[in-house]
Amino acid sequence: MLHKRELPASVFEDLNKVYQVKLKLLYWLLRAPPAGQVTKEDIETLYGNKSKLLGWFGIRRLGKPDKRTQFGQALDALANKARLVPVEAEQVAAAIEHDAGFHQNWHEPGFELKFPGGFTGWLEPVKAVAEPFYDWLASEKGFAKDVFGLTGDDMTRSKIMQAYRPQSLGICGYCDGPLGEIGTKADANDCEHFFPKSKWPHLAIHPANLFASCKGCNETWKLDKTPMGNADEAAIRGTYHPSLITGASLISVAAKQSLKHPMRVSIEIRDTAVPERAQTLVNTLDLEARWSNDVNEKMDGRGVSVFVSKAFQDRFRGQTPDEAEIGELLEDSIIWARTNVGIEERSIRQAAALQYQKDCHLAQIIQELL
Ligand SMILES: [Zn+2]
DSSP, X not given: OOSOOOOOHHHHHHHHHHHHHHHHHHHHHHHSOOSSSOOHHHHHHHHOTTOTHHHHHIIIIIEETTEEOHHHXXXXXXXXXXXXXXXXXXXXXXXXXXXXXXXXXXXXXXXXXXXXXXXXXXXXXXXXXXXXXXXXXXXXXXXXXXXXXXXXXXXXXXXXXXXXXXXXXXXXXXXXXXXXXXXXXXXXXXXXXXXXXXXXXXXXXXXXXXXXXXXXXXXXXXXXXXXXXXXXXXXXXTSOBTTTBOSTTTOEEEEEEOSSOTXXXXXXXXXXXXXXXXXXHHHHHTHHXXXXXXXXXXXTTTOGGGGSOHXXXXXHTTSXXXXXXXXXXXXXXXXXXXXXXXXXXXXXXXXXXXXXXXXXXXXXXXXXXX
């Protein structure tokens, strides 16, 4: 939510092709449900009888009429419900269609998500059809290139996470911390659904809804902390989004003396334009606490000069630097940290910590450099 993240266009388009297959299935079940069980012929009619998708949907995923798979049963259940209350089913389809364009309409005044909204009775049956698509994405095989007409490689979740690596520069787009090396324990090999799939299953493989994040963010991001609440207008306005509105250039970050420990700092994150956005960011990711801990840990026992460069310390070792000189060098470090936001991990909090030290602890820094 802090740094801009978006899938490279080719990956976005390929994932969107798969997503459109899923949407087509949902719209059909809701708007033109078959008279009985979903059959192979129905799928043929839906996707065209020469489509390789027929084989993909075939017996393995749907099962036989008398021995349905879970997915096959889910298709039948949604179709049944749609047959019973066709008017409402059409409204649900329209809501899903509306939501599917969220990335194009995010900045429209009054924009909000429509599903599940007033259609909570449809959440479970829609989820049963929509969520397995994410499970297939997450599986090793994912979606085969030739079946889904993809221009790149087969589409898997790990491919998507890898596609984010070059633009990430090793930095988590959510918290500004390190992303972790691929293959290590701290690797961000899992993905964040900006709109969690348990509440918005129709967006589970939407190409503007999947992002890489560090492990810390992954674990902090829980459903009860979803940044957009029910995704109504106020909530959408009150949150940052990794590709649609990012926070790094909008927030102000200040380090202040901790009330509990005079030798520690507490980080405060504000957004003067829309205070709720910063509040949402902080609440969702526990960011002020994580950043405060991080800064304090770094300073612990080593004093404030730990943030200034080695060259800075070398220059003054054994000399008596004057305040103006130190102030100027600190200012340079602050400028460096600010110009490296999004390029170097932890730059935002580092700039804030340096500013605090410059404003309040110049004398102590000078002591440490002696
Ligand atoms: Zn993170």
